[in-house]
Amino acid sequence: MKRTDPVSPQLLTQVPRTQFGALCWRERSGAVEILLITSRDTGRWVVPKGWPMDDRLPHDAALQEAWEEAGVKGTASSECAGFFSYAKTADGTSSTEGALPCIVAVYPVAVAKLARKFPERAERRRKWFTISKAVRKVDEPELQVLLEAVGPLLGKSKAAKAGK
Numbered sequence: 001m002k003r004t005d006p007v008s009p010q011l012l013t014q015v016p017r018t019q020f021g022a023l024c025w026r027e028r029s030g031a032v033e034i035l036l037i038t039s040r041d042t043g044r045w046v047v048p049k050g051w052p053m054d055d056r057l058p059h060d061a062a063l064q065e066a067w068e069e070a071g072v073k074g075t076a077s078s079e080c081a082g083f084f085s086y087a088k089t090a091d092g093t094s095s096t097e098g099a100l101p102c103i104v105a106v107y108p109v110a111v112a113k114l115a116r117k118f119p120e121r122a123e124r125r126r127k128w129f130t131i132s133k134a135v136r137k138v139d140e141p142e143l144q145v146l147l148e149a150v151g152p153l154l155g156k157s158k159a160a161k162a163g164k
Contacts, residue, residue: 016085016101020058021049022066022109023081023147024074026128027155034134034151035111037070038125041089045127045137048072049104062107070126071118074111081106081150084142106146108154 024035024047036045048069053061059076066072083106087099114126129137131151135144 014101016103017051017088019049019051019102019104020062020065021047021084021104021106022062022070022072022076023047023106023150023154024066024070024072024109024111025151025154026111028128030155032131032151032155033128034131034147035070035072035114035126035128036134036137037127040120040123043125044139045134046140047104047106047138047143058105059107062105063109066109067115068119069124071115071121072109072111073113073115074109077108077110079107081108082146084140084146086140086143104143106143106150108150110154 026033026035037048038044039046048062048065050061050065050068052058053064056064057078058080059078063072063074063076066074066076083103085101085103088102089099131147134151135147138144138147
C-alpha cells in the first residue's frame with residue numbers, strides 16, 4: 001500500500017497480524033547488496049516474509065521463508081533489524097478493502113548461497129540490488145526507511161564480529 005492510497009475504515013479497526021521477514025544481504029566488491037523477490041500476486045519487489053511458525057524462533061522462521069521464497073541458504077541474525085507495516089490483500093490489488101493489516105519484524109540474513117531449486121522458484125523472481133536501488137524498488141514506505149537505515153550497517157556488523 002502506498003502512502004497516498006486511501007485507507008479503508010475497516011483496515012483501521014482490525015488488529016494487525018505479525019509476520020517475520022528476511023532482509024537477505026551479501027557483500028559484493030565492498031558494497032552491500034539486498035536480495036529482493038517478486039510477490040506472487042502483483043509481481044512487485046518485496047522481502048521474503050511469512051507467518052509465525054510454532055516450532056521456530058522468529059529469526060528461524062524468517063530464514064525458512066527466505067529458503068522457501070528465494071532459495072536462500074545462510075545465517076539469520078537473532079536481532080530484529082526493524083519493522084514495517086503493510087496491508088495484505090487477498091487478491092493482490094492495492095485496494096485496502098478487505099485487507100489484513102500486518103506488521104513485519106525483519107531479521108538480517110547473511111546469504112551464503114542461492115539454490116537453483118527451491119519450493120517457490122516457479123512463482124517468483126529474485127534479484128540482487130544495491131541498497132539505493134532496493135529502496136526505489138520496494139513500495140512500502142516503512143520498508144524503504146528500514147533499508148536506508150539498516151542496509152549500510154550490514155557489512156560493518158559482519159566485519160566487527162570477525163575482528164573480535
